[in-house]
Amino acid sequence: MPPVKHYSSSEVNQYELSSRLLSLTENNTSYTLTQINGQRIYRKAPHAWSGPEPSRNCEVFIGRIPHDCFEDTLVPLFRQAGELFEFRLMINFSGWNRGYAFAMYTTDAEASNAIRMFNNYMIRPSWQLGVCPSINNCRIFISRIPPTTPSAEIVRLLYALTDEVQEVRIRRSIASCAAIVEYKSHRGAAMARKALVAAAAAAWGCGARPAVDWSLPQSPQLLKQYREVGRWTPERGVELTRAPEEPSTTSPPPTAPSYTLEPWSQARRLRMIHEAQRSAAAAAEWSSRINTGMESLVSSMGSLGLGGARAAGVWGAPGATLSPPAPQPRDFNPWTARHPMQEFITPGKDSQ
Template sequence: MEGALEVQMWSDAVNQTNKSALLAWVKETGIHLVQVNGQRKYGGPPPDWIGDPPPSGSEVFVGKLPQDIYENQLIPLFQSVGKLYEFRLMMTFSGLNRGFAYAKYSNRHSAQIAIAALNNFEVQKGCPIMVCRSTEKCELCVDGLSSLVEQGQLWTLLQEVTPGVLNISLYPSPSRKGGQFAVLKYNSHRAAAMAKKTLVEDNLGLYGEDIEVDWLKLDMKQKLRSERTFLGSLQPGGCNSGNPSQAPGDPVVRPLTQALCVLDYLNALCEKQRLGTPVFLTKCVQVNPDGWIRFWYQVVIPGYPSPFSGFMWIKTDKSGLSGHDKAKNAIALQLLKTLGCPVV
């Protein structure tokens, strides 16, 4: 069988006894194992599977595995508590496992049973394993994109080379001046993992040098989310403002959906259009007891025919930013809209 041939490749170097036992088990059971991209996989779906893949939450992470243990011991163990849809063991080039695996069950309930029954189970004497809920990460981040790349171009490219991409968001890079930072969301952890490998190994001409591809970390995700929340707080009561002191005709600021820092985004856009760096002048002209502050502003963009000026309401909060800094962010939103940016 093809599965047996795949395993044979790993039975000649280190840990020969256990590798031979694995090969014998594969021949005896007829189970199909496929080695691909640094992992060995069973199922996904298994031979007798009918219907859609299991829902999110059906996968468990298995850690603290002894490196000389293989599927002939692990798969029967994890099958003993529920029906397996897929089992993936991460492998080294020498044929040892990398100390962790993923077991996906047919439903969430079976995954919960596996966690309760197998966490701290000793697969070898003195070697308790860890079994917990898999995060099933589906989001990647790409840093170092050129400021010239547009969302439509990136979307077209990624659809061609990374199956399963659902959406893309572009932001000014938090670490590279003038660069861009992309968040890519995929329809499954496997699709995201395959995309990560493709982008890391091939780079694919992603409009920049030294592209960095990684999983989107929780702290960055929270930072993006808090930025949107902060920008939303700039809006005094929505389109029908609940702020009675807001002057008729003053702009109402809507949340920005695709910028990590509004001023950086504006600067990048002006650089792309060769307009020069915007120069801001703000002056506080009114302070209300409820925390709303009204600013007069003027912004000069060297390559633009005339300066921008007007009034802007902002509300103080505990973000640590001064009123002038919040006003500049709010004003930048209006300028992005004026300059034809589609993100506001």
């Protein structure tokens, strides 16, 4: 009996995994399985699909995948939501998956069905998948381009070094130059990013060290700063156009507000206003009760012959029209001063 080989936690049994993955294509010959650039792609074969690829809305992102879970488990699972056009699992150098994948269905409805079925799906005990719509970034941002490089040369180099370029937008200043490159697909942008990281510095030369990274979602106002738009075709070469300047308008600003509150924010704001009004009304009512009680106390003391004016000066309610108290000397000491009601106090035996 041959000895059993034990694989460490950082090593994948490639022979066993290959036999499991091979069964996917043997059982269904309408799909192909290839591995390239850190991802393994399970995709419809050319003879099994006619027409354009599904749109970006048909792709979902799958996260929180166990690192030892592969296509032989994931593909049959996600087929339950609809027909798969492509399934891409990200793989690292050790052979384990990187914890996420992309599944593209043939229709938008199937992608929505996959999100509904498999988001928070318990694939293992205490292990839930996360499934959401895929956001395909098709833009690459290149900064630190030598400012002396002509725009036509930048466009020509980007078309020569990468594929699926749709357009190049360039922004210039006195000492800097940057570009945003739009690609036809996310896959084309990902391949171009890897190629540009290695080739951009050598292509521009002169000690240039351009920085290449994914472009963040740009607002329309920010994109307008990239005024030069360049395209290249084999028939016409480089074509540069310049975005028109924004017309200066002297019309008064619109009367409509520049922001809107969400319904929950409006309700919260009204609730805070009502609570403040209720608090102010309660405080006013409490102050009125105190003033009424003090006035009745003063009148009662006056009816008992306790010196209405003097008692009002001591116990009068705030704001009442009373005679002002006698001015106190500068060295007034409340601990040794005579009590204002001393004449009405019966002296005790200790004071005799």
